[in-house]
Amino acid sequence: MGKKRKIALIIFFIFIIFILNFKKVFALNIKDGTIAKIEGKETLYLISGKTKKIFPHLSVYLSWGYPQDFSTVDLVEESALANYTNDGFVPFKNGSLVREESNPIVFYVENAKLRPVRKDWAYQSIFEDPEWQKIIFFPDGFLNQFNYQVGEMISSLADLKPEKIDFYPELRIFNSEGKLENAFLVFDKNYKGGINLGTADLDADTKEEILIGAGFGSQPEIKIFRSDGTLISQFLAFEKSFKGGVNLAAGDLYGDGQKEIIAGAGIYGSPHLRIFTKNGELITHFFADDKNLRHGLKVAALDFDQDLKEEIVCGIEKEKGFYIKIFSLSSTKKPLKAFLAFEKLGGGEFSLGTGDINADGIKEIVIGSGSDAEPEIRIFDKNGNLLNKFLAYEKNFKGGVKVALADLDKDGKEEIITTAGFSGGPHLKIFDESGQQKNSFFVYDENYKGGVNVAVLNMETEKKIIVVPRLTLIKGVGFYKGVEIDTKKQKLYAYQNGFLIEEEKASTGRPAMPTPLGDFKVLRKSLVKYSKKYNLYMPHWMQFTSSGAGIHGLPYWQDTWGRVYEGVGHLGLPVSHGCVRVSLRAAERIYQWLNVGDRVLVHQ
Numbered sequence: 001m002g003k004k005r006k007i008a009l010i011i012f013f014i015f016i017i018f019i020l021n022f023k024k025v026f027a028l029n030i031k032d033g034t035i036a037k038i039e040g041k042e043t044l045y046l047i048s049g050k051t052k053k054i055f056p057h058l059s060v061y062l063s064w065g066y067p068q069d070f071s072t073v074d075l076v077e078e079s080a081l082a083n084y085t086n087d088g089f090v091p092f093k094n095g096s097l098v099r100e101e102s103n104p105i106v107f108y109v110e111n112a113k114l115r116p117v118r119k120d121w122a123y124q125s126i127f128e129d130p131e132w133q134k135i136i137f138f139p140d141g142f143l144n145q146f147n148y149q150v151g152e153m154i155s156s157l158a159d160l161k162p163e164k165i166d167f168y169p170e171l172r173i174f175n176s177e178g179k180l181e182n183a184f185l186v187f188d189k190n191y192k193g194g195i196n197l198g199t200a201d202l203d204a205d206t207k208e209e210i211l212i213g214a215g216f217g218s219q220p221e222i223k224i225f226r227s228d229g230t231l232i233s234q235f236l237a238f239e240k241s242f243k244g245g246v247n248l249a250a251g252d253l254y255g256d257g258q259k260e261i262i263a264g265a266g267i268y269g270s271p272h273l274r275i276f277t278k279n280g281e282l283i284t285h286f287f288a289d290d291k292n293l294r295h296g297l298k299v300a301a302l303d304f305d306q307d308l309k310e311e312i313v314c315g316i317e318k319e320k321g322f323y324i325k326i327f328s329l330s331s332t333k334k335p336l337k338a339f340l341a342f343e344k345l346g347g348g349e350f351s352l353g354t355g356d357i358n359a360d361g362i363k364e365i366v367i368g369s370g371s372d373a374e375p376e377i378r379i380f381d382k383n384g385n386l387l388n389k390f391l392a393y394e395k396n397f398k399g400g401v402k403v404a405l406a407d408l409d410k411d412g413k414e415e416i417i418t419t420a421g422f423s424g425g426p427h428l429k430i431f432d433e434s435g436q437q438k439n440s441f442f443v444y445d446e447n448y449k450g451g452v453n454v455a456v457l458n459m460e461t462e463k464k465i466i467v468v469p470r471l472t473l474i475k476g477v478g479f480y481k482g483v484e485i486d487t488k489k490q491k492l493y494a495y496q497n498g499f500l501i502e503e504e505k506a507s508t509g510r511p512a513m514p515t516p517l518g519d520f521k522v523l524r525k526s527l528v529k530y531s532k533k534y535n536l537y538m539p540h541w542m543q544f545t546s547s548g549a550g551i552h553g554l555p556y557w558q559d560t561w562g563r564v565y566e567g568v569g570h571l572g573l574p575v576s577h578g579c580v581r582v583s584l585r586a587a588e589r590i591y592q593w594l595n596v597g598d599r600v601l602v603h604q
């Protein structure tokens with residue numbers, strides 16, 4: 001063989017090898033995460049690295065949320081899959097709800113375990129699925145090919161621990177375009193409570209300071225920070241023992257160019273208002289409504305009568321819905337204006353802001369709906385005329401909407417900035433006054449579902465958007481508002497939007513007269529209910545079954561000496577006639593807070 005021919009042959013072989021390799025590489029090059037199917041065959045494969053896993057049944061495929069029309073499945077040649085080694089079966093997705101065709105038990109999938117969900121009511125109370133649409137069916141006997149273990153039974157929300165999220169109290173500062181510019185902790189890393197937010201230029205240097213109010217679960221602290229994270233001062237807004245949190249706003253109430261700090265009590269508190277100087281000295285305080293109300297007070301400011309002194313706007317949840325009352329410092333007994341803004345209750349989660357959205361020099365009142373209602377924004381003029389309303393998030397999101405106002409695009413009209421409340425993602429949106437969405441971005445990890453509070457920081461000519469997580473420890477996931485009664489532990493838990501606001505010893509029905517188990521609603525309330533059968537009075541009565549079971553304070557009978565209470569030493573033991581007894585003080589607090597229609601979940 002001549003040298004030339006030899007070289008030509010070698011080149012030829014290299015070429016062939018190249019072609020073969022190329023073909024091979026091409027065939028091997030199926031993207032990770034592809035769901036592949038051989039044309040004419042039924043089996044679906046999940047490709048990952050050099051391996052393929054088989055979907056053992058359509059139910060598993062569906063549990064991952066893939067579309068039923070197979071539009072995301074790639075058709076491949078049989079030979080293309082030959083080089084992928086088999087790696088067993090794709091399991092059900094964690095968190096999916098599955099059941100066998102002919103066995104009514106629903107299982108919750110969690111780390112190779114199937115956890116039975118105790119009963120229909122437990123299912124409904126935890127997963128809120130009235131149409132049973134979340135359940136994926138699989139054929140009888142199908143599970144045999146897996147190594148699924150049967151996990152612990154789920155009978156209450158507390159059993160579903162993976163949904164509990166711990167979160168840091170980190171404030172974030174974004175520019176008006178949504179670019180993250182700074183972040184710092186406003187409480188200790190281990191702080192477990194809620195966080196509220198406000199802004200005000202307290203030292204008149206044209207740069208606003210950040211006001212942080214402790215939220216539910218912590219002592220009612222106000223902290224003042226510079227935008228670089230320097231702590232300037234801190235003080236308590238209410239009694240140290242008050243754990244409802246502090247809602248914040250600022251206003252120039254004296255028209256001297258100096259803003260005052262307005263603090264409203266947080267959820268589960270009275271509609272109590274305190275006004276402080278920038279140094280934390282108390283100027284005055286008053287109740288904006290009945291002291292016995294228990295949904296706290298939302299605050300804002302606007303100049304109602306255009307005398308360059310701002311008035312205080314109060315938002316109060318009571319009876320029929322959310323009321324706005326505008327007070328001046330010279331008239332704290334009688335509001336200058338009062339109107340009903342929302343004909344709904346919102347679990348203490350309404351949000352209130354003021355801003356000039358139409359560039360007429362007068363601020364409007366902007367309200368975000370509370371929980372267990374559509375995520376609606378309503379805009380009123382100062383006299384209570386509704387100017388506009390729109391939905392800020394998907395209609396079926398019911399965690400409430402938080403609002404802030406600022407003219408971000410410098411056209412003289414303030415935009416409405418919204419964040420989602422409890423159970424929503426950290427999705428911030430910006431709307432104009434007509435409800436047209438201008439921008440949106442995520443402000444925290446998308447998995448965080450505790451809600452976000454929002455405010456605007458005016459920095460000379462620039463405006464920044466600041467956010468804090470609404471709470472750092474989520475409890476009672478799935479409850480907007482209601483009580484859970486654990487007959488095994490003899491405990492009553494009261495939840496509101498992710499906060500455990502009360503934990504009380506209870507006394508439920510004795511074994512012969514057990515308290516009915518199930519997912520109920522408060523049917524009616526009365527201050528005292530008389531039971532003829534037992535000749536007993538039941539204070540702060542909250543009935544939750546038509547057969548007459550209710551929550552109430554320790555019962556008493558009336559004799560010549562006065563009231564004689566029954567079961568004083570028995571809280572924590574099941575001794576009642578079927579009702580749920582709690583202490584007198586606890587019953588009073590719960591009675592003031594719990595409304596007809598709120599949830600009562602009773603389980604073992």
Ligand SMILES: [Ca+2]
Pocket residue numbers: 200201202203204205206207208209
């Ligand atoms: Ca300043």
Ligand SMILES: [Ca+2]
Pocket residue numbers: 302303304305306307308309310311
């Ligand atoms: Ca005024």
Ligand SMILES: [Ca+2]
Pocket residue numbers: 355356357358359360361362363364
């Ligand atoms: Ca206006």
Ligand SMILES: [Ca+2]
Pocket residue numbers: 406407408409410411412413414415
């Ligand atoms: Ca604008």
